[in-house]
Every structure is written in structure tokens, then in C-alpha cells.
Amino acid sequence: MEMNIETNRGPELFPRKVWEPANAEEAMMIKRQYGDNAVFVAGGTLLRTQWESGIVNRHEHFIRLDTIADLCGIGESDQHIEIGALTRLRECGTDATIAHHGATLYESCRHIAAPSIRNQATIGGNISSAVGDAIPALLVHNASLRWVDIGSEVTTIEQDLVDWLETVKSGRKSSTAVLLAIRLEKQTSSLTTEATEQSVDHQQEITFFRKIGRREAFTPSLVTVAFRAKIDPLGYFSQVRIAAGGGSGIAMRLLTCEQLLEGHRYHAEMITSLAMLASEEFVTYSDPFASEQYRKQTAGNLLAAGLWETIHAQIERR
Incomplete structure (x- = not known):
């Protein structure tokens, strides 16, 4: 050796x-x-x-770990993108495959900290922190993680990101595990600046990522939200995925908010309902920089504004 x-x-x-x-x-x-x-x-x-x-x-x-070549790089299959854990955030925020098939992650990696940090920081480090800004974006892509752990009898461990976050919240996070790779579902769409769409069985996929932070530096964000769904020509939503996080809090799927949209037709009043429901469902905290209520309300406002902007941008392109 x-x-x-x-x-x-x-x-x-x-x-x-x-x-x-x-x-x-x-x-x-x-x-x-x-x-x-x-x-x-x-x-x-x-x-x-x-x-x-x-x-x-x-x-x-x-x-x-940056001496291990196998932990770097971005690959794809028919349905998934696989990212080596040591791939730099800068690469994730400039890669054409992620831009085309994972716009929420692409946008998040372009807005994490300052450029000098993105040049050095890795996607695996952002996730392993359990509070990284990329996590909400990965949650809406049903991401899974591949680990190796000296405390496990299994050579490698495949685990859904949402399940791993539950182990973090319960205090069962392993201190001896190394993240090898991240796998996420591909979008069925191509990238525009803030949203994506493509006709697939008369449906279009829309996504967005929004973040509020104190400043563009290596400080935790205050609130981050991510959204992914399909919408048919009549405006009915399906496969809705919504997540929120930020700061030192653990990101989460907003399942009740997803149910508000799932199978329902878009209408203007839905924006207000989404904002109110998200502020109620989002579990967060207070610190010297922002109160719990501020974070809750901001998450709701970011989701409502993001959905309104995305839907209206879609209408204008027709």
C-alpha cells in the first residue's frame, strides 16, 4: 500500500x-x-x-480524499445522473448534463457561497454537512447516496437522501462513512435560465430553485427552496416535489404542500395557499440572524413567487 x-x-x-x-x-x-x-x-x-x-x-x-480519482466526475444513464462525491461545486454549476437534466441542482451549485469557495468545495462535502444548500435541490430529484463505512459489514451502502437526513435528525449519523457518489433522477426537460420545460406525453416539467442569504460568502443561507413538477396542457400538476432548508437546519420535503398541488389544476388562489401552507409545514429554527417565523414566512414567499414566475414564464413562451 x-x-x-x-x-x-x-x-x-x-x-x-x-x-x-x-x-x-x-x-x-x-x-x-x-x-x-x-x-x-x-x-x-x-x-x-x-x-x-x-x-x-x-x-x-x-x-x-481528493487523491482518489474514482470519486470525481459526472456520468449519466437513461434515467439518472451520477456525480462523484469529490466533484467540485463549480463543475456541477457549469456541467451541460446537469444543466440539461438537473436544473435545480445546477442553479443551487451556481449560488452556493462565493466563486472562490465553489472552486474548492465539493458536492460531497456540501451533502455530508447535512445542511448544504444543494440538499433541497437533490431532494426534489429523489437523490440517493452511495457510501462506504468501516462500521458496516456491507462493502457499499445505497441510501435515499431523505432516509439519510432522518438518521442525521435522530443522531444516528455515522462518523466513519465516506460518501462515494450521488445519484439523482433526470429531468425530462431542457434548461432555460430559471425553469425548464419539454413536452413529454403532453406534459411539461417545470423546476426552480430559490435562495435567500445574508451575503455571497461562505456563510449558511437563511432559506433555500426547490420545486419540481409536471404540468399538463390544462394546468394539472403531477409528480410534485417540493423541499426547503437553509442555515444550520435539516432540509425537508414539504409533503403537505405537494398534496396541495398534486392532481389539481393551477389557479391564482393556489399561490396564496401554497405560501401559507409552506410557512406552516416548514420546520426550522431561530438564531441571531433570523427568527423561526421569518424563515417560515420566507420559505412560503419564495415558493409562491417561484411558482408564479415559472408558470407565467411558461405561458409567455407559448
Whole structure:
């Protein structure tokens, strides 16, 4: 097993070792050997903020994942897009396949933090944080995650994103798992600036992503929402997927809001109803930057405005 060990003697009071595994198996072997004294690192943007805020202590051993070639890149099949966990956010926000078949994720990756951060941060790191802005976009694409975990008897684990978020909320998130890849459902549509559409069995697919943040830097957003649905020529919705998140809260599907639209015909009063229902259903929190009520109301307003703008843009293109 060939690995490089580097020692960094900066202002720290003790040396730190950086391991460069050639594959996921080597990475897991190192983690198994050093346990809590070792941490996986790729872009490192989230880890730096956690150190600076005192959320986590600095580890003695860093296990680089960006040296593993198999964890990078974007591929596709007939129905899915698969993204390596170490693919940079910048690449996800410029890739033609994601733009064409995953516009919600495409838009989210173009609006996460500042360009300098997107050049370094990875899609896997954004997800593994459990509070990344890409998560609502992935939820509306029924995304699944592929993991490898030294604490599991199974070589790799496939898990729906929504199920993994439940393990995070319940405190059962594994600290020894490495995210390998993300798989999401393809849209049946082509990209326009903020929404998408294409006739498929007389239906069109519409999507949008909206975000409110304090500033364009490496700070958590206040609220993010994502929407995906099909609509037929008479204005009836089907396969509705709506999600909301933001800040340090766990993103969630808004199932009651989905039921409000599912199988029903679009009308102007639906916009007001969606805003009110989303503000009631969205589970969030208060902090020094925004109150719980503000986040709830903002989520409702973002969804209502996004749906109104998307529907009317569709009408104008006809």
C-alpha cells in the first residue's frame, strides 16, 4: 500500500500528518487505524469553518480524499445522473448534463457561497454537512447516496437522501462513512435560465430553485427552496416535489404542500395557499440572524413567487 505522509509544522503546537490514499479502501484502513484522531478531508471549506467556530477540535491525522480519482466526475444513464462525491461545486454549476437534466441542482451549485469557495468545495462535502444548500435541490430529484463505512459489514451502502437526513435528525449519523457518489433522477426537460420545460406525453416539467442569504460568502443561507413538477396542457400538476432548508437546519420535503398541488389544476388562489401552507409545514429554527417565523414566512414567499414566475414564464413562451 503506497501512501504519502506529510508533516505540517505551522503555528500548531504539534505536528499533523496528511495521508494520501490511492483508493477508498486505503482511506478506510487509515481511518480504522487512527479512529477519532483522523478526519477525512477533500475541499476542506466546511472543516475550516468548524475549526474557527470551535464546533470540532483539530485532528492529528488528515486523510485526503481528493487523491482518489474514482470519486470525481459526472456520468449519466437513461434515467439518472451520477456525480462523484469529490466533484467540485463549480463543475456541477457549469456541467451541460446537469444543466440539461438537473436544473435545480445546477442553479443551487451556481449560488452556493462565493466563486472562490465553489472552486474548492465539493458536492460531497456540501451533502455530508447535512445542511448544504444543494440538499433541497437533490431532494426534489429523489437523490440517493452511495457510501462506504468501516462500521458496516456491507462493502457499499445505497441510501435515499431523505432516509439519510432522518438518521442525521435522530443522531444516528455515522462518523466513519465516506460518501462515494450521488445519484439523482433526470429531468425530462431542457434548461432555460430559471425553469425548464419539454413536452413529454403532453406534459411539461417545470423546476426552480430559490435562495435567500445574508451575503455571497461562505456563510449558511437563511432559506433555500426547490420545486419540481409536471404540468399538463390544462394546468394539472403531477409528480410534485417540493423541499426547503437553509442555515444550520435539516432540509425537508414539504409533503403537505405537494398534496396541495398534486392532481389539481393551477389557479391564482393556489399561490396564496401554497405560501401559507409552506410557512406552516416548514420546520426550522431561530438564531441571531433570523427568527423561526421569518424563515417560515420566507420559505412560503419564495415558493409562491417561484411558482408564479415559472408558470407565467411558461405561458409567455407559448
